[in-house]
Amino acid sequence: MVLDLKGSKILDMLNFKGKRALITGAASGIGRATSLRFAELNADLQLVDINLEGLKELKSEIESKYGVNAEIFRVDLSKKAEIDGLWEKLRGREPDILVNNAGIYPFRDFLKIDEKFLRFVMDVNWTSVFWMSQHMIRSRINKGGVIINVGSVEAFLPFEEDLSHYTLSKAAVIAFTRNLAKKYGKKGFRINVIVPGGIMTKGFKDVAKNILKLDLSLVKSGIEFKWRLPLGRFGDPDEVARMIVVLASDLASYVHGAIIVVDGGFLSA
Ligand code: NAI
Numbered sequence: 671m672v673l674d675l676k677g678s679k680i681l682d683m684l685n686f687k688g689k690r691a692l693i694t695g696a697a698s699g700i701g702r703a704t705s706l707r708f709a710e711l712n713a714d715l716q717l718v719d720i721n722l723e724g725l726k727e728l729k730s731e732i733e734s735k736y737g738v739n740a741e742i743f744r745v746d747l748s749k750k751a752e753i754d755g756l757w758e759k760l761r762g763r764e765p766d767i768l769v770n771n772a773g774i775y776p777f778r779d780f781l782k783i784d785e786k787f788l789r790f791v792m793d794v795n796w797t798s799v800f801w802m803s804q805h806m807i808r809s810r811i812n813k814g815g816v817i818i819n820v821g822s823v824e825a826f827l828p829f830e831e832d833l834s835h836y837t838l839s840k841a842a843v844i845a846f847t848r849n850l851a852k853k854y855g856k857k858g859f860r861i862n863v864i865v866p867g868g869i870m871t872k873g874f875k876d877v878a879k880n881i882l883k884l885d886l887s888l889v890k891s892g893i894e895f896k897w898r899l900p901l902g903r904f905g906d907p908d909e910v911a912r913m914i915v916v917l918a919s920d921l922a923s924y925v926h927g928a929i930i931v932v933d934g935g936f937l938s939a
Contacts, residue, residue: 673923683920686713691918692765693717694747694802695772697724699871700820700914703907704769707915709736716765718743718756719772747772747798748790757805764809767816767918770799770843775822775877777832788835795839800846803861807854814858816918819847823867823933830891844929851927860926862917867933868895869905900935 675683691708695701696717702724705717709732717740719725725742732740743759745752757764773795778787799819806817824833825840847863854861868874878892896904910932916922917930931937 673920675920675923678920680921684711684915686711686767686915686919689766690714690716690763691767691769692760693769693771694745694798695719696742697721697728699873700866700869700907700910701769701771702728703911704771704914705732705740706735707908707911708767708918709738709740711915711919712736712738713767714738715740716743716760717741718745718747720744720746747802748793750797750801753798753801753805757809761809764806765815767818768802768806769818769820769914769918770802771820772798773820773822773839775833775836775873777830777877778835779832780834783835791835792839792842795836796842796846799843803846803850807850807857807859810859811857814860817847817850817859817861818914818917819843819861819863821847821863821865821929823865823931823936826865826937829895847929848927855926860922862922862925862928862930864910864914864917865929865931865933865937866905866910867931867936868899869907869910869932871907874904895936898936898939899933900939903934905932905934 686708691713693701693705696705697719705715705728708715717725717728722744729740729742743756745756803817806815821844822840824837825844828837844863847861851861913930913932
């Protein structure tokens with residue numbers, strides 16, 4: 671599918687009026703910041719999270735500030751039945767843009783990981799991306815669309831010792847993105863993966879708090895992480911959100927199967 675955008679104004683390409691964006695993990699951090707940026711750019715929103723209170727709060731902020739339509743869906747993405755139920759509700763108004771952002775990063779020593787824990791992390795972080803993408807592509811096979819998955823720098827440079835399960839889940843998200851891109855580009859889909867690192871979100875801060883309580887040795891790795899950052903600071907969720915909206919827009923019409931790193935230079939140093 672070739673888009674003729676030569677006469678288009680750059681700012682018009684960033685206008686999502688008439689488009690629907692579905693964002694998972696919308697109640698907090700990167701997902702929340704991304705939802706706000708899409709709303710500012712006039713997209714209608716389908717906000718998905720397990721945290722209903724957070725979704726309600728975000729919906730009222732979005733509707734009062736931006737006047738776009740924001741629907742909220744409480745879904746536990748670790749459960750396929752709930753994902754199937756979500757797409758049943760969305761039938762006939764499937765999103766143009768899907769951002770698979772929800773993810774968890776609980777620390778656990780590799781030798782203490784059991785089957786239940788590993789399955790749970792994989793289900794939230796990676797299996798959900800598989801099912802959400804399958805629904806998206808099935809439902810829009812003749813229309814195409816945009817899928818943006820969220821990986822992690824940990825998939826390229828495992829920095830924290832107690833995140834083997836997380837590293838694995840995010841490596842899977844990245845490999846999967848490239849596989850889908852190969853097959854569905856010609857069908858009108860653009861599919862990419864954003865790779866954040868060191869972003870100050872609620873999830874990130876909770877980890878930092880737990881580290882302080884549980885294991886002082888991990889404080890060292892937190893400090894080392896910051897030292898390694900060429901920009902010399904952690905990132906703000908909005909700095910990832912801004913890249914996600916650009917990637918979702920026609921500004922990025924030839925960006926496909928790409929790994930877009932947003933990490934303050936962490937992987938480069
Ligand atoms: P966060 O913890 O602030 O937000 C994650 C959201 O996902 C929360 O609203 C949570 O309720 C939701 N969620 C968790 N489990 C869910 C489930 N089973 N079903 C539905 N929703 C669920 O996290 P943050 O930091 O914004 O992370 C967003 C994504 O970015 C994640 O995939 C994470 O792995 C990734 N990432 C974050 C980095 C960072 O430095 N903050 C670095 C690299 C990757």
